[in-house]
Amino acid sequence: MAVYTEVSFEELETLLEQYDIGTPMSFKGIAEGIENSNFYLQTDRGAFILTLYEKRVAAEDLPFFLGLMEHLAKAGVHCPLPVKTRDGQSLVSLNLRNAAIVTFLTGIALRRPDVAHCAAGGAALAGLHKAGEGFALKRANALGPVGWRPLAESIHGANTIEDGLDALINGSLEDITAAWPHDLPSGVIHADFFPDNILFVGDAVGGVIDFYFACNDFYVYDLATMLNSWCFELDGSYNITKGQAVISAYRAARPLSEAEIAALPVLMRGAALRFLLTRTYDWLNQDPNAMVRVKDPREYSKKLRFHNKVKHAREYGL
Amino acid sequence: MAVYTEVSFEELETLLEQYDIGTPMSFKGIAEGIENSNFYLQTDRGAFILTLYEKRVAAEDLPFFLGLMEHLAKAGVHCPLPVKTRDGQSLVSLNLRNAAIVTFLTGIALRRPDVAHCAAGGAALAGLHKAGEGFALKRANALGPVGWRPLAESIHGANTIEDGLDALINGSLEDITAAWPHDLPSGVIHADFFPDNILFVGDAVGGVIDFYFACNDFYVYDLATMLNSWCFELDGSYNITKGQAVISAYRAARPLSEAEIAALPVLMRGAALRFLLTRTYDWLNQDPNAMVRVKDPREYSKKLRFHNKVKHAREYGL
Numbered sequence: 001m002a003v004y005t006e007v008s009f010e011e012l013e014t015l016l017e018q019y020d021i022g023t024p025m026s027f028k029g030i031a032e033g034i035e036n037s038n039f040y041l042q043t044d045r046g047a048f049i050l051t052l053y054e055k056r057v058a059a060e061d062l063p064f065f066l067g068l069m070e071h072l073a074k075a076g077v078h079c080p081l082p083v084k085t086r087d088g089q090s091l092v093s094l095n096l097r098n099a100a101i102v103t104f105l106t107g108i109a110l111r112r113p114d115v116a117h118c119a120a121g122g123a124a125l126a127g128l129h130k131a132g133e134g135f136a137l138k139r140a141n142a143l144g145p146v147g148w149r150p151l152a153e154s155i156h157g158a159n160t161i162e163d164g165l166d167a168l169i170n171g172s173l174e175d176i177t178a179a180w181p182h183d184l185p186s187g188v189i190h191a192d193f194f195p196d197n198i199l200f201v202g203d204a205v206g207g208v209i210d211f212y213f214a215c216n217d218f219y220v221y222d223l224a225t226m227l228n229s230w231c232f233e234l235d236g237s238y239n240i241t242k243g244q245a246v247i248s249a250y251r252a253a254r255p256l257s258e259a260e261i262a263a264l265p266v267l268m269r270g271a272a273l274r275f276l277l278t279r280t281y282d283w284l285n286q287d288p289n290a291m292v293r294v295k296d297p298r299e300y301s302k303k304l305r306f307h308n309k310v311k312h313a314r315e316y317g318l
Numbered sequence: 319m320a321v322y323t324e325v326s327f328e329e330l331e332t333l334l335e336q337y338d339i340g341t342p343m344s345f346k347g348i349a350e351g352i353e354n355s356n357f358y359l360q361t362d363r364g365a366f367i368l369t370l371y372e373k374r375v376a377a378e379d380l381p382f383f384l385g386l387m388e389h390l391a392k393a394g395v396h397c398p399l400p401v402k403t404r405d406g407q408s409l410v411s412l413n414l415r416n417a418a419i420v421t422f423l424t425g426i427a428l429r430r431p432d433v434a435h436c437a438a439g440g441a442a443l444a445g446l447h448k449a450g451e452g453f454a455l456k457r458a459n460a461l462g463p464v465g466w467r468p469l470a471e472s473i474h475g476a477n478t479i480e481d482g483l484d485a486l487i488n489g490s491l492e493d494i495t496a497a498w499p500h501d502l503p504s505g506v507i508h509a510d511f512f513p514d515n516i517l518f519v520g521d522a523v524g525g526v527i528d529f530y531f532a533c534n535d536f537y538v539y540d541l542a543t544m545l546n547s548w549c550f551e552l553d554g555s556y557n558i559t560k561g562q563a564v565i566s567a568y569r570a571a572r573p574l575s576e577a578e579i580a581a582l583p584v585l586m587r588g589a590a591l592r593f594l595l596t597r598t599y600d601w602l603n604q605d606p607n608a609m610v611r612v613k614d615p616r617e618y619s620k621k622l623r624f625h626n627k628v629k630h631a632r633e634y635g636l
Binding site: 003008009010012024025026027028029030031032040042106107108109110111112201 | 321326327328330342343344345346347348349350358360424425426427428429430519
């Protein structure tokens with residue numbers, strides 16, 4: 001978590017000439033997100049985040065991400081709203097990077113959300129799914145089943161991380177892709193609905209951030225990612241009370257079909273595999289200049305092993 | 319520039335039980351300073367910086383640094399004010415680190431201060447020197463002449479950075495330490511009065527930050543560090559108009575003695591050598607886990623070569 005591309009005040013001043021958001025009062029690089037360079041900007045008119053998009057975010061995806069935030073914000077989701085230049089542009093260029101300014105959201109990400117937070121988060125996820133309806137742009141999920149095999153094939157030396165990790169990855173990949181559903185309710189999903197990306201103000205969700213994995217996919221896959229990242233305790237056990245809180249709050253806002261309920265176990269496995277794959281790859285291919293602490297893949301191998309024994313969605317709190 | 323030690327919201331909440339500064343509304347790691355982990359904290363009562371002191375800051379120096387900021391703030395310097403716990407402590411412990419909360423200062427560091435900023439900065443430096451009078455604690459300058467030789471001896475391979483760098487360092491070290499003055503007006507100096515550490519609000523100094531090199535030494539050594547870091551242009555030329563602005567604003571608030579004026583050239587060389595030494599060492603001993611971009615030592619070898627030809631303080635704008 002770091003700033004990859006520096007921005008001087010002089011460069012900021014030149015940039016702000018394109019906007020109508022006031023005079024800068026404070027400007028600091030913030031350690032947020034692993035993909036981009038982010039700066040906290042306070043002006044006499046409000047607080048904002050300036051993001052410079054680094055190479056891991058494809059330029060052709062930016063209209064989707066920025067347009068989605070605008071669509072969701074207009075539909076009432078507490079998410080960053082891209083600020084437009086006087087010429088009506090959300091996307092600008094700064095220091096050879098694509099860049100955007102979005103509104104700053106108050107609230108704090110929790111490392112260990114409790115049951116009340118889980119319920120609020122589940123309701124927020126369903127609200128996001130409903131708010132995304134009608135958004136015109138589409139983006140395929142690059143980290144869905146189609147993306148897993150090339151990612152798995154690019155991993156060499158998984159067993160140096162953990163005995164049997166290679167077999168776990170490749171065996172699960174075969175089983176999960178074979179069992180993957182083809183027809184479930186779909187739409188815009190966040191695809192990275194981890195506690196890191198949900199800002200709480202007390203027990204209420206004050207903001208959802210980091211839409212840079214958002215795409216079109218099964219809604220219940222997003223729910224599976226959320227259950228994976230919110231409902232396990234530090235000792236590796238699944239907290240079914242938290243799972244019930246997430247699922248029942250989600251269902252109260254967006255009912256789940258029988259097909260979605262039946263598919264939940266394989267989607268839980270798929271979501272765990274997706275994070276296991278990217279973490280394993282990043283662990284084995286650490287860039288000393290990346291200034292990022294790589295997350296431990298074993299958190300997700302443990303979760304995947306848990307899911308591989310689950311028979312029914314009831315075991316997740318449904 | 320990064321966060322070395324993470325702090326969860328849950329850990330922050332526990333910490334804040336010791337303070338009377340309100341409820342947290344926002345909490346983000348910031349990419350500021352190369353020595354410590356810093357977090358921006360906004361509560362319903364104000365904005366603060368939480369700092370966790372990493373290994374490069376000696377624990378025994380913390381009472382000096384925190385006490386100095388308190389002393390200077392009370393004397394009217396716009397610097398961070400350490401916030402005390404309900405028990406009256408400035409220094410606390412968090413995640414196995416010493417830590418402190420200080421007030422947040424509005425303002426923006428400039429990469430290229432102009433002449434008006436140089437004048438405001440020079441006046442602020444003199445104000446800081448005067449405000450430091452009467453501060454009871456003392457701290458030797460670890461990066462003064464006594465510290466240069468061991469640092470130079472620990473440098474191996476300087477010529478891989480630049481032809482002749484080894485000879486420049488060792489020759490200058492001999493010459494400068496031999497010519498170093500022994501008796502000049504002394505007191506508390508900032509010792510790292512770079513543009514990075516001065517926050518401007520328009521043309522006025524809104525804040526001086528990062529006191530973690532502060533120590534007792536010649537006042538005019540601080541002025542020499544400032545001239546080195548504020549008055550060279552990107553092409554390596556010394557901008558005497560900026561030098562005049564710094565010096566005359568400084569003298570208006572704190573007159574310079576004849577001895578200080580006579581010593582300025584050797585102090586300019588010493589200040590350049592000090593940053594050349596640390597940058598060269600850091601360049602040759604990069605820690606891939608440090609998450610810091612090491613600064614180019616050649617900026618200071620160029621400045622030192624310039625100073626080595628200077629005969630009189632007039633050439634700096636005096």
